[in-house]
Amino acid sequence: MAVLFLLLLLSLLIFHLGLGIWVIFKHFLTIDVPSALESPVKMRFLHCMFLYVATLGNVLEKLRICSLFRFIQLIQDKIFTRHQDPKVVVTDLHFGTIPVRLFQPKAMSSSSCRGFIFYHGGGAILGSLDCYHNVCVFLAREMDAVLLSVGYRMLPDYHYPVITRDSLNATIHFLKKLKTYGVDPSRVVVCGDSIGAGVAAQVTQALLGQKDLPKIRAQVLIYPVVQGLNFQLPSTQQNKNVPFLTLDLLMMCICKYMAIDLSWKDSMLKGACIPQETWKKYKKWLSSDNIPKSFKNKYQEPLFPGPFNETAYLEVKHMYSVENCPILADDETIAQLPDLFLVTCGQDILRDDGLLYKKRLEDQQVPVSWYHVDDGFHGCILLFDKKPFSFSCAQNILNAIIRYVKHI
The missing domain is CATH 1.10.20 (Histone, subunit A)
Structure with a gap:
């Protein structure tokens, strides 16, 4: 034995x-x-x-x-263990079937404070309430805000559009109960990173028509994903093999969540799924022409989109809906959006998604504040307190968000 x-x-x-x-x-x-x-x-x-x-x-x-x-x-x-903070009260709740976590500073500065709704990233595979717990504790404490973290359902059991639906339903529930949590209805901010930032943008647009709910004061988008048509942008070429979000991992996350067979990945990358009339309609918003020259180091303009493949289009066409790609919303919708605080990272494959969305809103006179971290990388905020494996860019991003929110 x-x-x-x-x-x-x-x-x-x-x-x-x-x-x-x-x-x-x-x-x-x-x-x-x-x-x-x-x-x-x-x-x-x-x-x-x-x-x-x-x-x-x-x-x-x-x-x-x-x-x-x-x-x-x-x-x-x-790995991502929860830290307790004596200055923040943490409460686990369920809004229907959706798990959420409420963070409330013990000594709030006023009887009615700002509200902050956070949607975590992770590509529908990673991320959780526990994973982002320390980030949320830090933000709630430093912003003196009531923070709601949404634990939407993910892969492998749940696919598109569950994340957006869960997040929207949880947000509506919270907005209806603001007074219960001591939140000023005029000071509610939505925030997310990566896919969570895309969700924040989608939720903000979906709430525009809700006359019976408080208006969102601002949206904070941290290295967001806001489109799924053009995968030939400069940052895609420059950072396709940079951790932690490589091109292969990005495409796997997209295909798994959208229930698209991975065999269509090459067609998606080449744009062969995009009908000519669709590209003509959206090119003005999605073309690399909208990316500043300073971000086009060694960028070679590809032939895009590639020869049209109707079979591939039928497999992936649900990716091109406005509900899934907030950058595709019409001008009237974009013009009604609240202020934007955008965070982009220089070493991130999704850097140019953020830059395209920034220009899209600026063109409609929506106030945009932009914070760019040249040495930042995708997912960095999760490591802000993980010494000795933390990076200063993560702390800088969180500090910038806190400064912005405290001054609106």
Whole structure:
């Protein structure tokens, strides 16, 4: 028995050692870590750990032990531990079937304070109330705000458009109960990062016609995803292999959530799914011509869109709805939007989504404040308190958001 145990232990050690070596080779062969980052070595280590977990999850899924997504979600909630803050009261609630978490400063400066609704990122795979708990505690405390974090349902069980519907329903419920939570109806801000920022933009547009609800004062979008048509923008070419959101991971998240077979990925990248009349209608908003020249370093304009593939279009056409791509809303809708505070990161594949949305709103005279972090990368705010693995860009972004919100 002891011999069998030792053999099993040795086999596991050899397996994990081999897996680690494979991960390191894959990282250096496929990943670009820009020198502009604050600590390239730290980034390489973190990405290798991320790749190790994802690869192990793939192995477990092939062995039918645990699905990849559930394994990753389990690991993330073990890594991102919740910290208690004596200055913030945290309450777990359910708005119907939607789990939410309320953060209230113990000593609020007034009887009626600002409200802040947060939708987390993670590509419908990662992210959770626990994962973003410390970010929300910090924001609620420093902004002296009642913060609602929405725990929308995700993959692998839920697909498009569940995230937006859950977030919209939770937001409406909260807006109807503002007085219960001591929130001033004229001082409500919505915020999100990554897919959560896209959701914040979608929810803000959906609420424009709700005359019986308080108006949103401002929207804070942190490296948002706001369109799914043009995957040939400068930042896509420049940062397609930069952690933590590579082009392959981006396309997997999109296809899985939108229930699109991954075999259509190349057609989506080339724009072969886009009818000519659709591109003519939206080109003025989605073309790389709208990206400032200073962001087009070594950018080569591709032939876009590619030859039209009707079969591919029928598979992915639900991606092109206005409800899914807030940048496609008509001018009248855009002109009614509240103030925007936009955060973009120089080393982020989604940088240009933010820049396109910025111009879209500015063209309709919507007030826009823009905070750009050249050494920032996608997902960085999650690491703001994870010393020694934190990056100063994350703290800078959160501080900028706090300054903005406190002055509106």
